[in-house]
Amino acid sequence: MNEKNKQILLVKRPKGTPDSDSFQVIESDIKQPENGEVLIRTLYVSVDPYLRGRMIDAPSYVAPFQLNEVIEGGVIGEVLESKTDQLNQGDIVIGGFGWQTYYTAKATEVRKIDQDIAPISTHLGILGMTGLTAYFGLLDIGKPKKNETVVISGAAGAVGSVVGQIARIKGARVVGIAGSNEKLQYLKEELQFDEAINYKTTSNLKDDLASACPNGVDVYFDNVGGEISDAVHAHLNKFARIPVCGAISSYNLEGEDVGPRVQTTLIKKSAFMQGFTVGDFANQFPDGTAELAKWLNEGKLQYQETIKEGFENIPDAFLDLFKGNNIGKLLVKVADISN
Numbered sequence: 001m002n003e004k005n006k007q008i009l010l011v012k013r014p015k016g017t018p019d020s021d022s023f024q025v026i027e028s029d030i031k032q033p034e035n036g037e038v039l040i041r042t043l044y045v046s047v048d049p050y051l052r053g054r055m056i057d058a059p060s061y062v063a064p065f066q067l068n069e070v071i072e073g074g075v076i077g078e079v080l081e082s083k084t085d086q087l088n089q090g091d092i093v094i095g096g097f098g099w100q101t102y103y104t105a106k107a108t109e110v111r112k113i114d115q116d117i118a119p120i121s122t123h124l125g126i127l128g129m130t131g132l133t134a135y136f137g138l139l140d141i142g143k144p145k146k147n148e149t150v151v152i153s154g155a156a157g158a159v160g161s162v163v164g165q166i167a168r169i170k171g172a173r174v175v176g177i178a179g180s181n182e183k184l185q186y187l188k189e190e191l192q193f194d195e196a197i198n199y200k201t202t203s204n205l206k207d208d209l210a211s212a213c214p215n216g217v218d219v220y221f222d223n224v225g226g227e228i229s230d231a232v233h234a235h236l237n238k239f240a241r242i243p244v245c246g247a248i249s250s251y252n253l254e255g256e257d258v259g260p261r262v263q264t265t266l267i268k269k270s271a272f273m274q275g276f277t278v279g280d281f282a283n284q285f286p287d288g289t290a291e292l293a294k295w296l297n298e299g300k301l302q303y304q305e306t307i308k309e310g311f312e313n314i315p316d317a318f319l320d321l322f323k324g325n326n327i328g329k330l331l332v333k334v335a336d337i338s339n
C-alpha cells in the first residue's frame with residue numbers, strides 16, 4: 001500500500017481558548033497488521049469537550065496527552081485487513097483510535113458495531129458515549145419524576161439534546177438553556193422542549209428562568225457550570241438533584257473558576273449534587289444502549305448531527321465546540337465505507 005497514515009499531533013499545550021497552532025498534521029507509514037490484529041481505515045472521528053482537559057498537563061480521570069503524540073479519541077472505522085478470526089474485512093468497528101486515517105489494532109481493542117440499528121455515526125453520539133452520558137446522568141442521578149421541572153444547560157448539544165428528550169419520556173417539564181435562537185427553535189419545535197432560553201441574549205437569566213420554571217427546578221442537568229449554573233441554582237426546589245456532567249464554561253479559563261459558593265443553597269434546599277463520568281456506568285452500557293436504541297426505533301428519541309468533512313478539519317471541528325457551532329453531536333467524516 002503506497003498510501004500514508006495521516007496523523008494529528010498535539011504540538012503545543014493551549015493556554016486559554018485553543019487555536020490551530022496546537023495541532024500539526026504529519027504523515028507516517030501504515031503499520032501492517034500482525035497475527036491477532038486488524039488494519040482499520042477511519043470513517044468518522046468524534047470531537048469532544050473533554051479532550052480539552054487532556055491537553056493540560058495535570059492529573060485527571062484520564063491521563064494528559066503527551067506532546068507530539070497522536071490525539072486519542074473515539075473513532076468509527078472499517079476493517080480493511082484482518083489477521084484474526086474475531087473480525088472480518090468490511091466489519092465496521094469502534095474504538096479509541098485517535099486522530100489518524102489508519103490504525104492497526106489488536107482485535108481486543110475494538111468493538112464491532114451493529115449496522116442495522118441506525119446509521120453508523122450514531123454509535124459516536126446518541127447510541128454511544130454522549131447518549132449514554134445523558135441516559136445514566138439523568139436517570140441514575142437526576143431521577144426525574146412525572147410533572148417535575150428539569151433544566152438543562154448546553155441543551156442543544158450532544159448530551160443535552162438527549163437529556164431533554166429522556167426527561168420528556170419520563171413525563172417531566174423540560175427547559176433548555178442554549179446559545180443561539182436557531183438552537184432554541186430546534187429545542188422547542190423539533191424536540192418539544194417546553195421552554196428554551198438563549199443565555200447569550202437574555203438581559204437577566206435568573207428572571208427568564210423564573211418565568212420558564214414557575215414551579216421551580218427539581219433537576220438541573222449541568223453541562224456548562226459558571227454563571228449559567230449560578231442562575232439555575234437560585235431556583236432549586238427542596239430535594240432538587242443536580243447531575244454535574246460538564247463545566248465547559250471553565251475549560252479554557254487560565255485561572256481558578258471562582259463564583260458564588262453553592263453550599264448554603266444545597267443545605268437550604270436539601271439538594272443533591274453529584275459529579276460523574278460516563279465510565280462510572282461502564283458495566284451497564286449494554287442496557288443503556290439497548291434502551292436508547294429502542295426509544296430511537298419507536299420514534300421517542302430523535303437526533304441531529306453536525307458533520308464536518310475532511311480529516312484536516314478535525315482541529316477546526318474541535319475548536320467549534322467552544323464557539324457553539326454545533327447542534328447535536330459534532331463529528332468529522334473522514335471517508336465513506338468502501339463498496
Ligand SMILES: NC(=O)c1ccc[n+]([C@@H]2O[C@H](COP(=O)([O-])OP(=O)(O)OC[C@H]3O[C@@H](n4cnc5c(N)ncnc54)[C@H](OP(=O)(O)O)[C@@H]3O)[C@@H](O)[C@H]2O)c1
Pocket residue numbers: 048049050129130133154155156157158159160177178179180183223224228244245246247248249250276277278279321322323324325326327328329330
Ligand atoms: N461526565 C461525562 O462523562 C461527560 C461525557 C460527555 C460530555 N461531558 C460534558 O458534557 C458537556 C457537553 O458535552 P457534549 O459532548 O454534549 O458537547 P456539546 O454540548 O455538543 O458541545 C459543546 C457546547 O457547549 C456550549 N458552550 C461552549 N462554550 C460555552 C460556554 N463558555 N458557556 C456555555 N456553553 C458553552 C456550546 O453550545 P451553546 O451554543 O449553547 O453555547 C457548544 O455547542 C461538556 O461540558 C462535556 O465536557 C461529560
